[in-house]
Amino acid sequence: MSEFLQFLFLGLGQGAIYATLAVALVIIYRATGLLNFAQGEMAMFCTFVIWMAWDAGLPFPLAVLVGMAFGFVMGAVIQLAIIAPVTKRAHGNPLPVVMVTIGLFLALSSLAPIIWGTDAKVFPVAFGEGSIELFGASITHRVLGTLAILGLEVVVLWLIFQRTRLGLAMRAVASNEESSALAGVPVGRMLMIGWGMAAAFGALAGGLAAYVGLTNTLMLVPLIYAFAAATLGGFDSPGGAVVGGLVVGVVTELSAHYIPFIGNDLKLLPAFLLILIVLLVRPQGLFGKRQVVRV
Template sequence: MEKFVQLVVDGLSTGSVYAALALAIVLVHSATGLVNFAQGGMAVLAAYVAWVLTNQGVPLILAILASIIFSFLLGAVLERFLMRRFERGDPDTAVVVTIGLLTLITGIAGWLWGYNNQQFPSLFPLDTVSVLGVSVSIRSLGTTLVIVVAMVAMQALFAGTKLGLALRAVAINPQSAGYSGLPVERLLMVGWGLAAVLGAVAGALVAPQLTLTPGMLDSALVYALAAVILGGLTSPVGVVVAAWLIGVLENLAAVYVGFIGFDLKVAVPFILIFVVLIVRPQGLFGRKTVVRV
């Protein structure tokens, strides 16, 4: 029983890493209607900014705050000068642009700082606590708590604030939102900026666990996209729950399902996606989209 609980706890910790990126993807989609594949690269770039500042003697908290400000400006600039050219065109073209942007950002990070693993300081102590015979990392608890706070904040933003409602209106129908007097272009910049902020938080949480490299979030991005599909593109709570579910089931399948093991556990989220898309295409917590024709 202790082994089972330990696997669940470790899975929740891993799932929190996926959830951090998934929330950023949902935020961009909720604000612009696009899926941003470059989110992982932007998070890595923010982590490198914080790492450079800490190496210059800046306290970690201040370095992360600076990287968050940098990320907001980066997201807003990318939307204004790059993505705006594609947002009102074919959505598939815009998605391809974000994939190219991911490749570009990863290449720039590697060119500037190399591809060697760098140690990133942790926000939380590396100690563990024992609860009912299960060892729990304080860093994992801290990461999970930050993700829960981010999830609640996002849910509150889109459900109970004028800014969130305006962002949703722009994502659904920017032309009608403009006719209603909403500053569409400014709101699109804010949406990308806020998503980049979430990415910066994700990078700061993940880098101490994975070590900092230009491609450290490549695999996590795949799991984050799986969580988005499972949880639903319209539900911050849904993608966090889905990310936790992926992390837990992946761990349990690796240990208790003999033919999967640790080599094939990467297939677990894709099996879940296949099942969910058949039963509930909008995701476990997503809303059906009604289109008038």
């Protein structure tokens, strides 16, 4: 039982990271109906900025904030300079924009080693190395802290989207771009803020994930977990992304431990199967709205 709890908590800790990245994916999907394949690599890039700030002597939490601010600017600039013009040209066809996010994926993942080298960077463990005993299982401070951060994120997101004018405007753009433009909502600026927020959340996920050592492949596999989480929760549901992330984390860690066929090598398999099964059985996810297209 204590062994089960041990891996449950480990899974929740990883799941909180996937949930954070999945929230980033969902923010962009809700705003633009787009799967952002570069989300993970953008997060990895910001994590290097966190590392630079920390390496220069800033306390770690402050360094993470610097990375998130960098992410916000980066996301907004990418939206303004690249995504917006291509979207405009594409006349409602999502594929050129998806192609651009794939291009960004390649650009960022191959730029990082040129800028920061190929050696893994030593990265601080958020909330330190200690652990506490609970029901016979030991839970690290890192896992507890990561879960607390996820809780904080949910509250902040809820406050922004439900309690501020900015959030209202962003929801309006997500629900109907044309009508909100007619109502005087600056649509372009809202999309920029959406991309910026998403990238900032990605930076946070990277800062929590990089304790294993920072290289340009940091977010490659977590991105798939995050996609699995968003698919499971529903691409238009931030709450679904959080639940999905935790489920994916727990399922991954438990199956890696209890199913010898999967083990540590094939850890990605359950998440991959999850994506396939959800798309086959319930494409809108657990909490998503069914897409209805008017002909």
